Amino acid sequence: MVQNKKIHMAVHLEYYCRKCKKVVSARVHEYEPVSCFEELDKQLDSTNQPIIPFACPQCGTEQYPEDIVMYDITDGKMTRVLVDKIGSSKIPVVNGEETPYGNVMSKEEQAEYERGLAKIKDHFKEHEKEFWQNYCTFAVEKWQVVLKEINEKEYLEAYRTLGVPLQPSTANLHAWRRDAEKRFQSKTEKEIFWRAANQYIIHHEFLWTPTDSWPMDDFIRLYGRERVTYLTLHIPLPEELEKYRTIKLSQIIKKRTGETGVLFERIGQLGRELEKHKKRAGQLGQTVLELRKEINKLQEELAQTKRELARKPVVVDRQAEDARKIKEFKGLIRELREEIERLRNKLPQEEKEHSFEEDQMENKQQETAQPETDLSVLAGKTVLIVGWPNEETKGENCKIFWHDGDKVDIKLQALLKEADILVFLTRFGSHAAMWWLKEQAIEENKPIYFVKSRNVQRILQDIAEKQKTQ
Structure with missing residues (x-):
């Protein structure tokens, strides 16, 4: 054996x-x-x-x-x-916000979905009587149409369940259909046969297969569009699974005429559009991940280059070899900075906002600040503040130039040459302007300070304090 x-x-x-x-x-x-x-x-x-x-x-x-x-x-x-x-509709990813997939569920959504699946059989039993009454009424009204959607396996199981003599093994689907038309003629007979023939599609397809994994194309091919459309619309489902019914319904809608047809067509369009967006989201997610990896790699190379530069002693009389190496390192820094900026521009842009509450807090803190710092160390100096648009102003002892810091332009280059002290507003200026300003500060041997506040008095006090300690 x-x-x-x-x-x-x-x-x-x-x-x-x-x-x-x-x-x-x-x-x-x-x-x-x-x-x-x-x-x-x-x-x-x-x-x-x-x-x-x-x-x-x-x-x-x-x-x-x-x-x-x-x-x-x-x-x-x-x-x-x-x-x-x-990440397809059949295989969604749970808690995958940082992954390159289109169909992503949060842990909460997954828990809700599993609750719905756990309740599906009990929920169907609760509404089973009403469902079969409506389903049989639908079938009797479209008897000639739906009878063509019963396959041989369903005919065979229904006949066995009802104790009706089976057709010969050589009989084709047409012979089964003709026999059913003759054998089941009254409304009651049709309803009894319909229930027996639909046990498999109900219990072993729609109720057994997870709702988000219903293979609609396969269902239509095996069981016919009329039956599948009705069941997709009307089979009892727990509330947690209703949104998946809508998604599956959009996959089987075909073009129709009339007002109702327009509505169904629109549902189909929205469903297909949703699938396109999910695929696009997956592709963009993969691109973002690759760009982030490349940016991290370049930033590490830049940091390594800076560490190498920091280890080199600063001398007044530079030898030719030292000058050549410094020039090479500066060129490398410039190339890395440009590459990081190019990649950063490909990522989704996040607008930097400065809230009204932050401005109010700065003013309040300024009002309650300690006695003002002696600004005499700034006497006769010119201060360039980069990161906020403003007109040329004068402090008590110094001149102040402003630049919006959006990009490095001719105006910024000219102002830098006149300035004695450089200030960069980290919350407002662009990365390109910041890197350029750092490089020029080293080249021109000018002090540079990085601050968050755009309050002029506070900026000048901070500079004065740091100037005194240097």
């Missing part, structure tokens, strides 16, 4: 490495061998796969996986049996 082999399955996460031009695969779970697919389904339902980036063994590049793949390893061979896109 031959013993049936047990089913042995494993799950892999995979992605296509664009540098090596090959698929990278990593096994993340291996299921216990089981004797039937029902036991395997129970294991699948109780397993959550963590989605994390992993490195390509050839080039070392880390990347988030793109596909989740099921392999049959029953005979010691790896046979690919199922592939799904991670």
Whole structure:
């Protein structure tokens, strides 16, 4: 007697490495061998796969996986049996805000969804009587149409359930349909047959398959558009799953005429548009992750270059070799700064806002500040403040120039040459202006200060205090 082999399955996460031009695969779970697919389904339902980036063994590049793949390893061979896109409507990612996927659930959304799935069978039983009454009424009114959507397997199960003589094994679908038309003619007979024929689609498809994973195209192909549309609209679902019904409904809507047709068409358009946005979000997420990695790498190179520069002694009489190296380092710093700025411009821009409350707090603090600092050390000096637009002003002992700090222009270059002291407002000026100002301060041997406040009196007091301690 031959013993049936047990089913042995494993799950892999995979992605296509664009540098090596090959698929990278990593096994993340291996299921216990089981004797039937029902036991395997129970294991699948109780397993959550963590989605994390992993490195390509050839080039070392880390990347988030793109596909989740099921392999049959029953005979010691790896046979690919199922592939799904991670972040698709079938495989949403939980708590993946920092990942490059379009369909992302928060932990709260996932918990709500699982509550809905846990209640689905009890909820259906509670509304089952009303549902079958309406479903049978729908079928009787469209009897000739819906009878064509019953497949051979459903005819066979219904006839067996009702104890009706079966058709010969050679009978085709048309023969089954003709027999049903003749055999079930009264309203009651039609309703009894309809319930028996629809047990599988109700209990083993719509109620058994998780709502967000309903394969609408497959359902329509196997069971017909009229039945699938009705069930998608009317099958009882817990409140937690209603939004997934709407998403699935948008996938089966086809063009119709009339006012109702326009509404259904619009639902379909919105559903398709949502899918496009989710795919686009996934692509943009991947691009952002790659740009961030590149920026971090460049910033580390820049920091390393600065550390090397800091270790070099400062001398008044620079030798030719030292001058050449300093020039090379400055060129490298300039190139890195330009590259960081180019990459930063590709990222979604975040507007910097200065709230009214912050201004009020600054003024209040200024009013309650300690006695004013002696500003005599600034007598005759010219101070350039970069980061806020204003007109030329005069302090008690000094002249003050302003520049908005949005970019490095001719005006900023001219003001820098006249200034004795440089100030940069960190909350307002651009990164490009900040880096340029730092470089020029070193080149021109001028003091530079970085402050958050734009209160002139406070800026001058801070500078005076620091000038005294130097």
